[in-house]
Ligand SMILES: *[C@@H]1O[C@H](CO)[C@@H](O)[C@H](O)[C@H]1NC(C)=O
Ligand SMILES: *[C@@H]1O[C@H](CO)[C@@H](O)[C@H](O)[C@H]1NC(C)=O
Ligand SMILES: *[C@@H]1O[C@H](CO)[C@@H](O)[C@H](O)[C@H]1NC(C)=O
Ligand SMILES: *[C@@H]1O[C@H](CO)[C@@H](O)[C@H](O)[C@H]1NC(C)=O
Ligand SMILES: *[C@@H]1O[C@H](CO)[C@@H](O)[C@H](O)[C@H]1NC(C)=O
Ligand SMILES: *[C@@H]1O[C@H](CO)[C@@H](O)[C@H](O)[C@H]1NC(C)=O
Ligand SMILES: *[C@@H]1O[C@H](CO)[C@@H](O)[C@H](O)[C@H]1NC(C)=O
Ligand SMILES: *[C@@H]1O[C@H](CO)[C@@H](O)[C@H](O)[C@H]1NC(C)=O
Ligand SMILES: *[C@@H]1O[C@H](CO)[C@@H](O)[C@H](O)[C@H]1NC(C)=O
Ligand SMILES: *[C@@H]1O[C@H](CO)[C@@H](O)[C@H](O)[C@H]1NC(C)=O
């Protein structure tokens with residue numbers, strides 16, 4: 001169990017309060033002074049004198065001045081030794097201190113079961129044993145400590161169920177059982193009988209799923225209810241509206257359903273309301289009288305309707321967190337006028353209309369997060385009025401117009417994320433160089449103008465792709481030493497790619513200059529030890545040779561040089577790059593044969609290769625087909641989990657041709673594999689070793705001059721989804737082994753010299769004429785030409801080594817077996833269909849934020865410790 005950290009303000013407060021109380025309340029009949037000192041010294045000995053209580057030494061000064069000891073009228077009434085490395089048990093003789101009213105041993109390493117010996121401390125009112133190593137059940141007669149006011153047992157390993165006796169402490173004010181291992185049963189409704197209870201903390205326990213007992217609503221003095229992550233189900237009792245003292249309600253991270261009781265928003269003393277991460281539905285109650293509310297977090301529920309305009313009356317509100325719901329309507333202007341407002345997190349809802357222009361004008365906004373809504377109009381004019389704004393996060397909306405000027409004068413800004421909107425015009429001058437700016441993400445808008453001469457010195461992320469920026473790359477960027485991500489793709493930038501961009505790569509992870517109008521050569525200045533992961537230069541007018549210094553990019557995962565005019569031979573010398581996943585040389589002037597590799601396992605990670613539309617010639621690279629490890633026997637583990645390249649910091653994207661169409665993969669599954677060698681002048685046969693690449697999903701060898709038979713080993717490409725061998729000079733029959741390729745969705749064998757019957761069964765029953773057109777002698781379904789008897793399926797002889805391991809027979813029986821129905825499985829390829837690019841980032845971001853908050857609240861509930 002992880003122990004949790006420092007002093008909780010609440011507990012600290014109670015401690016002080018308690019000792020203050022005790023000073024005036026202990027009984028006067030005092031125990032002999034020496035006797036008490038002897039007991040304390042015995043205690044010290046029992047605990048083997050941890051250094052922290054070494055100062056307890058006999059002397060003629062009173063032990064009342066020893067650290068951790070409190071006396072009242074000369075008698076020991078309190079022992080307070082939190083976080084003192086105590087590893088021993090609590091000894092029975094501690095209760096021989098007859099006036100002992102308070103024991104605080106929070107954050108030590110005390111082992112064993114609940115110390116029932118404390119039943120003999122008959123005056124005990126305050127017991128804090130949180131964050132120790134206690135195990136076992138809390139005993140059924142725990143209520144024998146009848147005078148207890150504070151019982152704090154959080155962050156131990158107490159297990160079993162919580163005994164009903166816990167509801168029989170007449171004076172109990174503070175009960176904390178957070179973060180234990182209660183696993184058989186739930187919290188007893190008897191807790192509802194603790195009529196003096198002010199604080200109840202049951203959070204972070206794996207209780208048996210149960211509803212909040214109605215009886216809890218009888219706790220009329222309860223100020224704080226913490227039941228975070230306690231396996232709550234059912235609805236929140238409407239009667240919580242009748243708990244007038246409630247100040248803090250945390251029911252987050254449960255499985256609560258139903259509506260938010262309207263009574264909650266009438267609780268005059270309520271200041272913090274955390275209901276996030278449940279399944280609450282319905283509308284947010286519209287009569288709002290809880291005027292002390294300072295924090296509202298209802299995120300990750302299923303709430304509908306609008307934000308009540310009443311919320312504007314919450315003049316102490318600092319945080320309004322409503323993301324991941326289905327809220328709609330406008331963001332009320334009244335909220336934007338709350339002077340205390342700091343955090344507004346409304347993302348992933350269905351808010352529409354314009355953000356009120358005055359929003360934030362009288363506030364001290366720090367976070368303004370509204371992405372993934374339907375917002376229109378301009379950004380409001382005064383978000384930074386309080387001078388504290390850290391982030392404008394508004395991507396994935398329909399915002400338009402020019403950016404307001406204030407963005408250029410808001411020096412507190414750390415991040416501006418406004419991609420995927422309809423903004424236009426120039427970027428306000430000061431924004432580029434805003435003092436504290438770390439990320440500026442403007443992609444997918446219609447911004448124009450030139451790049452600035454000055455950039456924020458700390459900028460680590462600059463993404464402006466898909467806009468109309470023009471001009472050259474200015475040297476402001478060469479001073480941006482913190483830059484990790486530079487995405488200028490899909491703009492109208494011109495000129496040469498400056499040599500210094502290569503040097504910059506010492507910090508740079510992503511350099512994406514695709515789809516601009518750059519000319520000249522690729523900079524040759526990639527320094528040793530650079531961190532570059534993604535180099536995208538596709539779609540420019542670059543010419544010349546590949547620079548040898550690319551070999552210094554040992555972390556390179558994506559190299560996309562397609563659609564340029566590079567005139568070179570195949571870069572075998574890159575095949576030692578240990579991390580290269582994606583190599584795209586498509587549509588250039590590469591020529592010559594690919595040749596052999598001198599590397600034992602060349603391109604060990606390569607999964608996406610596109611060499612199409614070049615002038616390569618010679619034989620297909622058998623040597624590579626035999627050894628591309630990443631396309632063979634892909635781990636089972638990797639198949640299960642859907643991950644994308646660059647997850648977590650940047651979504652790599654590439655353009656590839658798949659299943660006959662050219663698509664932009666805005667995210668690339670790490671399991672996606674393709675080889676595209678089409679439209680070259682490769683000749684000779686298709687090597688049977690192609691069958692080794694059994695994790696390949698797309699293979700395109702079309703438009704070459706390949707001859708010979710289709711190797712039956714193609715039937716080993718068990719994951720293949722698209723196979724295009726069209727427009728070659730292949731002859732012979734279609735191997736029946738292909739019938740076993742149950743993921744195959746697209747097959748193109750047209751324009752060859754194939755003959756004989758088209759296999760049937762499985763996917764082959766779904767292909768149409770155009771898969772086979774323009775061949776010499778194919779027959780059978782779907783073609784109208786019938787097969788004669790002489791066209792009985794042939795089993796090819798030349799490759800019959802495959803029959804040795806029985807594979808071929810399996811395929812044959814599958815193809816021709818009677819009535820076996822195979823599911824027409826669909827593939828794993830996910831193109832533009834999934835969640836948008838930002839989604840995972842956001843989820844990760846919010847999860848991160850949540851866990852931070854969690855720790856904080858756990859800390860507040862648990863006690864102290866490092
Ligand atoms: C301490 O002793 C004084 C007089 O001796 C008495 O008035 C007072 O009530 C005592 N305080 C407590 C808390 O017993
Ligand atoms: C006892 O107290 C006296 C006076 O306060 C002091 O001088 C003396 O050193 C003390 N003795 C011990 C053993 O602490
Ligand atoms: C507890 O022990 C740790 C290491 O054993 C030490 O660093 C720490 O200072 C000790 N704390 C106290 C209060 O003695
Ligand atoms: C409590 O005290 C009584 C007598 O005062 C003694 O008999 C009993 O053993 C004690 N219990 C424990 C658990 O120390
Ligand atoms: C408490 O429980 C956790 C996890 O269940 C376990 O790792 C830890 O060893 C336990 N501690 C003790 C003292 O039993
Ligand atoms: C709780 O109080 C009710 C009456 O207010 C009583 O009937 C019930 O027995 C009590 N429960 C316990 C466990 O004491
Ligand atoms: C719950 O409260 C009702 C009265 O509201 C009482 O009759 C009942 O005994 C209580 N249940 C428990 C388990 O204390
Ligand atoms: C609400 O808070 C105020 C101020 O702290 C306090 O005086 C009042 O008693 C509280 N109301 C209730 C019902 O506890
Ligand atoms: C929440 O409850 C629903 C049904 O009430 C159940 O299907 C679901 O698994 C529960 N979720 C969790 C996380 O307990
Ligand atoms: C959310 O509400 C919609 C209807 O408003 C419903 O279809 C959907 O199942 C709900 N989702 C959850 C997780 O309860």
Ligand SMILES: *[C@@H]1O[C@H](CO)[C@@H](O)[C@H](O)[C@H]1NC(C)=O
Pocket residue numbers: 326328350352374
């Ligand atoms: C979002 O709001 C628009 C109108 O603003 C509405 O047409 C659309 O159906 C809503 N979508 C959802 C998922 O509620």
